[in-house]
Amino acid sequence: MAIDLSTAWVVAQAVPSPEIVHDREASHFGLRWQVTPFSWSWGIHRRARRWSLFTVLPSRRHSGSTEISFDPEWIRHEGFLARAALRTYLPLVDRGEALSLSVASTAWSDGHSYGPGFEVALHTMSGFLGLAFSTATGLRATTTAFTLIVRVL
Amino acid sequence: MIAMTAVVACGRVKTVIRGSTSVFRSSEPAPRNDTPAHDELAMLWVGHATVLLEIGGRVVVTDPVTTATVGQLSKRVVQPGLRPEQFPLIDLVVISHMHYDHLSFGTLAALEKKIGFLAMPEGGLAYLPEFSFDAMEVEPWKSVTRGSLTFTSTPARHLGWRYGFDGWSESKGGWVFEAAGKSVYFAGDTGYDGAIFREVRKRFPHLDLALLPIAPMEPHGLIGSFHMNPKEALQAFVDLGAARMMPIHYDTFINSLDEPGEAIPKLLDDAKAAKIPREKLEILQIGERRVLIPRKD
Numbered sequence: 512m513a514i515d516l517s518t519a520w521v522v523a524q525a526v527p528s529p530e531i532v533h534d535r536e537a538s539h540f541g542l543r544w545q546v547t548p549f550s551w552s553w554g555i556h557r558r559a560r561r562w563s564l565f566t567v568l569p570s571r572r573h574s575g576s577t578e579i580s581f582d583p584e585w586i587r588h589e590g591f592l593a594r595a596a597l598r599t600y601l602p603l604v605d606r607g608e609a610l611s612l613s614v615a616s617t618a619w620s621d622g623h624s625y626g627p628g629f630e631v632a633l634h635t636m637s638g639f640l641g642l643a644f645s646t647a648t649g650l651r652a653t654t655t656a657f658t659l660i661v662r663v664l
Numbered sequence: 665m666i667a668m669t670a671v672v673a674c675g676r677v678k679t680v681i682r683g684s685t686s687v688f689r690s691s692e693p694a695p696r697n698d699t700p701a702h703d704e705l706a707m708l709w710v711g712h713a714t715v716l717l718e719i720g721g722r723v724v725v726t727d728p729v730t731t732a733t734v735g736q737l738s739k740r741v742v743q744p745g746l747r748p749e750q751f752p753l754i755d756l757v758v759i760s761h762m763h764y765d766h767l768s769f770g771t772l773a774a775l776e777k778k779i780g781f782l783a784m785p786e787g788g789l790a791y792l793p794e795f796s797f798d799a800m801e802v803e804p805w806k807s808v809t810r811g812s813l814t815f816t817s818t819p820a821r822h823l824g825w826r827y828g829f830d831g832w833s834e835s836k837g838g839w840v841f842e843a844a845g846k847s848v849y850f851a852g853d854t855g856y857d858g859a860i861f862r863e864v865r866k867r868f869p870h871l872d873l874a875l876l877p878i879a880p881m882e883p884h885g886l887i888g889s890f891h892m893n894p895k896e897a898l899q900a901f902v903d904l905g906a907a908r909m910m911p912i913h914y915d916t917f918i919n920s921l922d923e924p925g926e927a928i929p930k931l932l933d934d935a936k937a938a939k940i941p942r943e944k945l946e947i948l949q950i951g952e953r954r955v956l957i958p959r960k961d
Contacts, residue, residue: 517831558799559789569827570769574793605770606793609736636736637827663829 523663530658541586550578569637573607576600594619619647691740696951700752705846708953710745712916720844722755722813727766735764745951748774757782760852761836762826787835814842820854822890850875855889856896861903871906877913879927880920894931910946
């Protein structure tokens, strides 16, 4: 299991995905990041290594994989939220490169309370762009978020 | 330094805009739609770097790309010379490097049941999704023999990444194919590197054919270190000592500031200046098949 890093990759992890978060009272703008410490691809060729740590090539991810990720968020007027996810990607078109679907069970914490959540997303252009719908139950009320996923690697 | 960076940046932006706006244009039908057969040495240009090569009774396809777009943004200027259903059974598919216009998952999926085996340069398997055909990586200068076909990976002066941020990947190269006493060199995408071409000649001194990219040409200041223009491709042809040269990798996608139809007149002018006989250049239309050595019946 190898970790492949480039300076560009490290810098690219700082690129956030913008989102709109709704709760019972209002809608707020937010930003989400994602770090993937572990991924196992069942869609990559049988001759290739299936495990990835932190750097997950889009072809590994979107051809069919399951990963653990940490998704820190910042929500305007709410502050920071930490989210962990167990996420599975399913390829839909061109081995997932043109279109893939992901579903995730999540657990969130804002430092004072915690709760479960759920996420479903569609990804295109090798996963560089996507749209996610996620929920977080127990954060005062159930919140929902629509996230425009921007992911360079 | 700042001015040079600005010029390079402008060239890159213009190239991206030209390529991505091509998705709104219709592609022209291929000028030819010839049928593959089973000659001793023949080639059919499908378009871009995709060549269907008949060599010693074997069928090899280089960098198969028949999809309407690459990377979902850059659209074909000309439709492929063969549709996936028109391909015969393929003994070997080779991939030169990981760029979308050379490694096309959609095309591999369309050809999946016809592909016997796929070979990639070292490091390439990390990018390949699962398909029913078997695949392998080949280190530079290593040869693999399957039946009567031997293929050898050769170095190339190009970029190994697919996504831009995977800069650690060095997976790129060319290939030499040998069968029944014939040999063909496929350069993939490469800048001019005389040392590589002379080493290929040293190891394979009797190449019947060299498939050499002649574009993109501009902006040369930005791309010249990893793409050959016609003049450089002709010099590579001389370095290789091959009997014939087939230009490839032009007039199929918009991926530069080149105008369609610009590359071949430039090649012919440069060949005349370099005193390379016209008959040594096998210039095909997309979809055209040409026989160099017919089958002995």
